[in-house]
Amino acid sequence: MxxxxxxxxxxxxxxxxxxxxxxxxxxxxxxxxxxxxxxxxxxxxxxxxxxxxxxxxxxxxxxxxxxxxxxxMQRYQLKDYGAGSFAYELKESEARGEPIHRACAACYQQGHISILQFSHNTEGQDWYECKRCNNMHHFGTRVPRTYSRTKTDYF
Missing domain, CATH: 1.10.287 (Helix Hairpins)
Known part of the structure; x- marks a missing residue:
């Protein structure tokens, strides 16, 4: 120039x-x-x-x-969902008619807002998928299930 x-x-x-x-x-x-x-x-x-x-x-x-x-980007804040799960969440004061939602922390750090999409629930955890980076994110504390089988369970 x-x-x-x-x-x-x-x-x-x-x-x-x-x-x-x-x-x-x-x-x-x-x-x-x-x-x-x-x-x-x-x-x-x-x-x-x-x-x-x-x-x-x-x-x-x-x-x-x-x-x-x-x-x-300032419309979101980092939130700890427990069990090592973090995501950016739309601030309620910034919603402007949008539903409160979560954004992928990895994509946010790269300057992109990628809304996490619910995938499934297993053992007390909700799993969300980021469609941009294809990572799966779990939220909530895992509750391992214990199974006790007896001989009568097979008949």
């Missing part, structure tokens, strides 16, 4: 110097050649200016995108 600005400034300075020199040229052919060269320098400066304007516009859009994403 700095090189584009320098090129534009250099082209404008050259164009200014050429314009000053034009007033002293009496030969029409030489003057016409200088006018053409001056027009080329002006065009070059305009192209550099256009490139700078486009770059600034792109950067402004990028900043706006980062700000919007940051605002979206």
């Amino acid at each position: 700095i090189s584009e600005a320098m090129a534009g400034a250099s082209a404008l300075k050259t164009a200014f110097d050429m314009a000053k020199a034009l007033k002293d040229i009496s030969d029409a052919a030489i003057r016409n050649g200088a006018v053409i060269e001056l027009q080329e320098k002006i065009l070059s400066a305009q192209e550099a200016q256009f490139a700078l304007v486009k770059r600034v516009d792109d950067l402004e859009k990028q900043v706006a995108s980062f700000e919007a994403k940051g605002s979206q």
Whole structure:
């Protein structure tokens, strides 16, 4: 971006110097050649200016995108669901009509909100799947089942 600005400034300075020199040229052919060269320098400066304007516009859009994403991410808070289970949960104050839901902690750390989808329940734990990273997450304390079998269980 700095090189584009320098090129534009250099082209404008050259164009200014050429314009000053034009007033002293009496030969029409030489003057016409200088006018053409001056027009080329002006065009070059305009192209550099256009490139700078486009770059600034792109950067402004990028900043706006980062700000919007940051605002979206701030709507969630990390929550401990016990038994080593963590997820980001939509803050009640930020719901704006959305149901309270959980987001994958791994995806959140990478800057993405991926809503966890219920998969199944086993031994007292609810299992959720992240459709973005395909990880399974368990919530709740596991309650192992014990089975005692007798001979009468088989008949």
